[in-house]
Amino acid sequence: MIEPGLKKIVTFTTNVGTTSVIGHTGSAKYKRLHDRVFLGAAVRHPDNVVLDIYEVL
Numbered sequence: 001m002i003e004p005g006l007k008k009i010v011t012f013t014t015n016v017g018t019t020s021v022i023g024h025t026g027s028a029k030y031k032r033l034h035d036r037v038f039l040g041a042a043v044r045h046p047d048n049v050v051l052d053i054y055e056v057l
Contacts, residue, residue, distance in 0.1 A: 005057040006039070013048050 037056040042049050 006054040007057055009038070009053045009055050011050065011052050013050050 039054045039056060040051055041054075042051045
């Protein structure tokens with residue numbers, strides 16, 4: 001079995017209690033996002049959250 005690789009896309013920090021979400025849309029502007037699978041990992045600190053976003057290759 002071939003295991004998929006991961007490519008780190010971005011790391012960012014956000015304030016606790018805020019959320020940024022790109023939902024499903026038919027817009028051609030976001031086609032690249034709909035053709036891929038992404039995974040994320042988060043670490044919550046008292047005053048912020050650090051997120052790492054990966055693309056499954």
